[in-house]
């Protein structure tokens with residue numbers, strides 16, 4: 235698993251590396267600068283004439299070192315001091331003295347010139363407030379020049395914690411960050427200012443955490459090797475039983491997408507409770523689905539309870555609507571289920587009308603809201619939720635002891651008082667009707683096969699995104715539809731199964 239950090243955690247790792255391991259800050263700075271220069275060369279940027287714009291702190295110090303290294307390699311390089319009035323950090327002072335000794339040209343005012351590359355070393359993880367005045371003007375000038383920009387550590391103006399733009403921000407073509415990806419480079423809008431993101435080892439390693447533990451993670455390819463194992467001597471019952479309550483008279487596709495996804499994940503049996511009209515659609519598209527008594531106008535409560543007790547996991551919500559039958563089903567499942575529940579879509583809208591039901595003891599629950607559903611569940615505004623995905627997911631997870639999968643361009647998966655995952659797979663082509671139904675069925679299918687809910691949720695989100703990435707290569711982003719995703723899931727499972 236890849237560690238992701240906020241500014242405070244990164245500063246702590248910096249500090250431990252310097253104070254505990256006695257690695258000098260100047261060495262780290264030199265290695266950071268060498269890493270930036272190496273990546274500039276590797277990526278083939280035109281270094282005919284380079285302008286390095288430096289702030290007053292150690293990010294600026296990195297930049298001055300980059301300029302001096304390029305200058306000594308024979309590159310026409312100039313340093314522009316973004317704000318010559320402030321006191322410089324020690325690292326910046328040391329690098330400036332070295333650069334002056336080598337004769338690197340240093341400017342204090344912007345000048346129009348035929349630069350072919352700009353290096354942004356104005357602010358790093360030390361950015362702490364809105365950018366205003368001269369520095370804001372300078373950032374606007376950088377963005378207005380039609381010249382590639384390489385950001386040192388993080389695009390200046392982006393909050394490392396949540397990707398917010400603090401007044402204004404440099405639009406980077408590439409970011410060379412050190413040690414660990416910053417949350418703000420992955421969340422939006424920060425991700426839009428980051429460009430191609432490369433993580434470079436400059437000597438700040440996982441050991442720099444000392445006794446502290448990371449809070450934020452992204453799954454990597456080796457984490458996908460933890461797929462459910464399959465034995466020769468097995469039968470369909472060995473791979474889990476999903477009870478899927480989905481689909482109503484006017485939302486038929488949900489049951490098809492969710493059950494197809496559950497089967498594609500490798501689970502053994504999917505019993506579907508759905509509205510009468512969907513039977514034909516479902517049986518043609520997913521003939522393997524077992525159709526239980528449909529929850530039409532009359533709810534056969536005993537039949538539903540029997541099915542809940544049959545299941546290894548219950549998935550409820552996609553397309554069930556919010557009529558009295560749907561409410562009855564949500565209430566019954568929450569009362570009766572002793573197995574994990576995956577709750578999505580309309581089930582969440584029903585839940586939001588009496589959220590306190592989750593304050594009573596309940597079985598393991600994975601909720602998979604999009605920002606609108608999260609806003610209703612948390613009585614917050616959608617814009618607040620979208621701007622605070624991590625905080626909101628963690629807060630809800632802890633308040634109600636649920637695993638919260640908050641779906642957005644960057645899906646966050648918060649385990650109550652445990653890890654928080656940011657998903658780095660998927661694409662905007664997946665922003666299409668039914669994509670959430672597929673995720674619900676996929677997570678249920680993985681859980682039914684014995685993967686613990688707190689692992690099945692982030693794993694399902696990761697596989698869902700990979701499936702979308704694989705299928706978008708065939709269909710294009712515009713053409714990608716939810717119905718394409720189960721085939722993508724099969725390809726992902728095939729690729730990583732042992």
Ligand SMILES: NC(=O)C1=CN([C@@H]2O[C@H](COP(=O)(O)OP(=O)(O)OC[C@H]3O[C@@H](n4cnc5c(N)ncnc54)[C@H](O)[C@@H]3O)[C@@H](O)[C@H]2O)[C@H](O)CC1
Pocket residue numbers: 248249252258259260262263266289290291292293294296323356357358359360361362363364365366369386387388412
């Ligand atoms: N610590 C190390 O050994 C290493 C650090 N690396 C690089 O250092 C930066 C972090 O440097 P820091 O000095 O903490 O802060 P910044 O350079 O990011 O910020 C400069 C300075 O700016 C002031 N400031 C904050 N917000 C504003 C604002 N809106 N307007 C004006 N001024 C502002 C604040 O006082 C800051 O101190 C890190 O990103 C790395 O690039 C090395 O790479 C590794 C070793």
Ligand SMILES: [K+]
Pocket residue numbers: 293354355356357358385386387388389390
């Ligand atoms: K920067």
